[in-house]
Amino acid sequence: MTYAETVDYLFNKTANFEHQGQAGYKPGLETMLxxxxxxxxxxxxxxxxxIAGTNGKGSVSHSIAAxxxxxxxxxxxxxxxxxxxxxxxxxxxxxxxxxxxxxxFVEKNKDLFDKANPSFFEIATEMAxxxxxxxxxxxxxxxxxxxxxxxxxxxxxxxxxxxxxxxxDHTQLLGASLEQIAMExxxxxxxxxxxxxxxxTPETRMVFEALATEAKAPIHFAEDDDEKEIVSAEPQPEGxxxxxxxxxxxxxxxxxxxxxxxxxxxIMVAMHQLMDxxxxxxxxxxxxNRKVQEExxxxxxxxxxxxxxxxxxxxxxxxxxxxxxxxxxxxxxxALSKQLSExxxxxxxxxxxxxxxxxxxxxMNLLPKNATxxxxxxxxxxxxxxTSLKVFGDQFGLSGExxxxxxxxxxxxxxxxxxxxxxxxxxxxxxxxDFLKTRV
Numbered sequence: 001m002t003y004a005e006t007v008d009y010l011f012n013k014t015a016n017f018e019h020q021g022q023a024g025y026k027p028g029l030e031t032m033l034x035x036x037x038x039x040x041x042x043x044x045x046x047x048x049x050x051i052a053g054t055n056g057k058g059s060v061s062h063s064i065a066a067x068x069x070x071x072x073x074x075x076x077x078x079x080x081x082x083x084x085x086x087x088x089x090x091x092x093x094x095x096x097x098x099x100x101x102x103x104x105f106v107e108k109n110k111d112l113f114d115k116a117n118p119s120f121f122e123i124a125t126e127m128a129x130x131x132x133x134x135x136x137x138x139x140x141x142x143x144x145x146x147x148x149x150x151x152x153x154x155x156x157x158x159x160x161x162x163x164x165x166x167x168x169d170h171t172q173l174l175g176a177s178l179e180q181i182a183m184e185x186x187x188x189x190x191x192x193x194x195x196x197x198x199x200x201t202p203e204t205r206m207v208f209e210a211l212a213t214e215a216k217a218p219i220h221f222a223e224d225d226d227e228k229e230i231v232s233a234e235p236q237p238e239g240x241x242x243x244x245x246x247x248x249x250x251x252x253x254x255x256x257x258x259x260x261x262x263x264x265x266x267i268m269v270a271m272h273q274l275m276d277x278x279x280x281x282x283x284x285x286x287x288x289n290r291k292v293q294e295e296x297x298x299x300x301x302x303x304x305x306x307x308x309x310x311x312x313x314x315x316x317x318x319x320x321x322x323x324x325x326x327x328x329x330x331x332x333x334x335a336l337s338k339q340l341s342e343x344x345x346x347x348x349x350x351x352x353x354x355x356x357x358x359x360x361x362x363x364m365n366l367l368p369k370n371a372t373x374x375x376x377x378x379x380x381x382x383x384x385x386x387t388s389l390k391v392f393g394d395q396f397g398l399s400g401e402x403x404x405x406x407x408x409x410x411x412x413x414x415x416x417x418x419x420x421x422x423x424x425x426x427x428x429x430x431x432x433x434d435f436l437k438t439r440v
């Protein structure tokens with residue numbers, strides 16, 4: 001098998017939620033545990049950090065991986081979905097998994113996969129764990145795929161769990177209330193293992209406290225006054241933020257979306273837990289403390305370079321300015337819409353598409369009215385038709401036309417945009433993925 005044939009097998013010959021939606025979702029750990037036994041429990045050969053949440057878990061995962069790399073660890077990073085190529089999902093010190101490894105892993109075990117019938121995500125997760133073992137990583141940052149309690153990644157026992165936030169998303173699978181979704185995502189809380197909660201509401205706090213009490217797991221709410229590390233965040237002309245911290249002084253972070261302020265506070269509280277567990281040594285004499293601050297500053301100013309992160313308020317060109325972001329649900333767009341409305345530009349062009357299992361009306365109600373829309377769809381069977389998006393857009397008083405592909409939408413927007421305009425691409429991870437593929 002070639003690499004292309006291998007990826008085609010993974011995506012099209014297995015159950016795949018990302019492409020099929022609910023029909024491709026296989027909750028539960030039974031198959032994953034059988035796979036893990038066959039491969040002799042590779043996840044037991046390295047430490048891990050487990051990260052769940054509705055939004056922000058990708059940025060938090062990549063940032064923690066960058067910090068650990070700078071502190072000298074050999075770091076595995078497992079995230080999903082990918083934007084351009086499957087290999088993005090599995091990295092060691094920022095480098096994607098080798099294509100030969102992917103091909104050989106599937107070829108060698110294809111008979112097992114055909115017999116056990118695992119999902120795409122179960123195979124990818126087991127592949128990641130085997131790769132991390134074979135690459136002798138010290139620690140792996142593992143992002144939950146969907147939910148938490150029944151997610152394939154939940155066979156690990158981490159040194160630290162992180163839940164970024166909870167909002168209404170994937171309600172048909174995880175539950176229709178914040179409490180129900182918190183129960184599912186809180187399923188990653190393990191007996192005796194510290195957990196950091198990035199953002200909370202009164203409803204979700206009660207759920208997390210109950211789960212942590214039952215598991216006897218120390219719990220830290222990053223928004224509490226006695227836990228919070230970020231005092232303020234000042235936008236920088238070149239992008240990103242200057243953060244002022246309670247204990248760590250000032251440092252810059254390169255990630256530019258306004259929502260990154262919450263993510264960065266979560267990251268800092270998680271790092272304090274790692275310091276308390278002595279995975280990172282923070283000495284309080286002036287010289288060593290300064291060295292730690294310099295290393296953290298370097299890591300957070302170079303997350304994208306160190307880990308390959310893409311699609312988070314990512315500026316890809318100027319004159320006109322072109323920005324893409326993978327925010328794809330109501331909670332994500334509450335932040336994105338505000339940031340778009342604050343942009344200083346002559347005119348705003350928005351290339352927009354969504355998948356059919358999201359709250360499309362909820363998101364479209366948040367979209368800026370003073371923009372020209374280019375409705376489109378990403379390369380997935382779950383894509384909501386671009387012509388139907390235009391109908392909805394008309395109902396919300398939005399001005400725009402529909403285009404069958406992201407490439408056509410972008411080409412048209414680029415022809416129409418003036419140098420001082422902004423073109424934004426988003427609404428769906430798949431829309432951003434298609435856009436970035438046109439840029440490769």
